[in-house]
Amino acid sequence: MLIRDVHVTPVAFRDPPLLNAAGVHEPWALRTIVEVVTDEGLTGLGETYGDLDHLGKVRDAARSLIGLDVYHHNAIYAAVIASVGADVVVDRHGLTGAATHEKTVDRVFSPFEVACLDIKGKAAGRPVVDLLGGKVRDAVPYSAYLFYKWAGHPGEPEDSFGAALDPAGLVEQARMFIGKYGFRSIKLKGGVYPPVEEIEAILALREAFPEHPLRLDPNAAWSVDTSIEVGRALDGVLEYLEDPAPGIENMASVAPLVPMPLATNMCVVTPEHLPTAIQQGAIGVLLLDHHYWGGLLKSSHIATLCSTFGIELSMHSNSHLGISLAAMTHLAAATPAITHDCDTHTPWQDGQDVVAPGALRFVDGAVPVPDGPGLGVELDRDALAVMNEQYEKCGVRSRDDTTYMQSFDPSFSARRPRW
Known part of the structure; x- marks a missing residue:
């Protein structure tokens, strides 16, 4: 079962002002929705971060997966490694810890792996679990x-x-x-x-x-x-x-x-x-x-x-x-x-x-646990369209709790340790 197409859609949705060590959440949270479409008509869903740098890597990887078999996990991973390149290591989001090259590759690979598991489950008539x-x-x-x-x-x-x-x-x-x-x-x-x-x-x-x-x-x-x-x-x-x-x-x-x-x-x-x-x-x-x-x-x-x-x-x-x-x-x-x-x-x-x-x-x-085949969830295309439009209009392109906090409290510092 071959990957015929991959759709990558950035979305934004409202986020409350949640305080944390890095500052405060901005009014809009960002995510990226991935749809992997096969030559047999099955589509799998994945979701990942929405920061612009990461979104670019996901889009690059998506192009490299066309023609690969959804069952060839290792080949898909190798294609993501090649698309990310050997020198990129800084790919962070919020408070998820240190950046490494392997972590960057894994972050880009993850939504495609989930989407392929969704497809495999649908093909077998079994849930991903x-x-x-x-x-x-x-x-x-x-x-x-x-x-x-x-x-x-x-x-x-x-x-x-x-x-x-x-x-x-x-x-x-x-x-x-x-x-x-x-x-x-x-x-x-x-x-x-x-x-x-x-x-x-x-x-x-x-x-x-x-x-x-x-x-x-x-x-x-x-x-x-x-x-x-x-x-x-x-x-x-x-x-x-x-x-x-x-x-x-x-x-x-x-x-x-x-x-x-x-x-x-x-x-x-x-x-x-x-x-x-x-x-x-x-x-x-x-x-x-x-x-x-x-x-x-x-x-x-x-x-x-x-x-x-x-x-x-x-x-x-x-x-x-x-x-x-x-x-x-x-x-x-x-x-x-x-x-x-x-x-x-x-x-x-x-x-x-x-x-x-x-x-x-x-x-x-x-x-x-959803009992339908694959992930057991279906995309609400109207909601996806609304959230994509919100992404285009909201002006936020990367999560930055610290800068948002400093716009209200210029003395704020996210240094660690703070106390």
């Missing part, structure tokens, strides 16, 4: 992903989520998400306020939700000493502490001196980081993300490797749409080693999507 080994769970649990946030973007009306700038606001945000989606665990994006204030926020969440596992992620905004202080202050409170300090070496200095495991999606983001991290005991939990680990198959291989060395697994999220949520759900459903609830930004998209409604839903905080 079956191509990954079959279900070990019927539904994938996700966490309530909390952010400090402004009431709305400056100069715009208050959004439907409202402000959350203190512990009471975060507790209210958690009540809203848990009430609507049924989440059974909670993650707070930290690195925004001095650590003592974020400790207070976690303790307020613990009091309000005594049965919910809690995580805190300051995106490497703290020094080693501060990370140890916070970890000890939250003894018995956190399920894990995510990326408190920057880099494998600093994480390794923190890990033996705090009572909870350290998790990461920043210091270990490509296979070449694993040997050093394992040798130094830097992490106890890895947050997989098929968008930059090279797709679903490679992510499942990484999961097996991590299990061998006693590293537990969860799943990382960034602003995404339903194609990504479907892919994440199939992967997590087929991966026994994912034992922590996964992250998702879906609630923050407030119903905006490019997939037709009905295939994806939250039930008691979990997404049932």
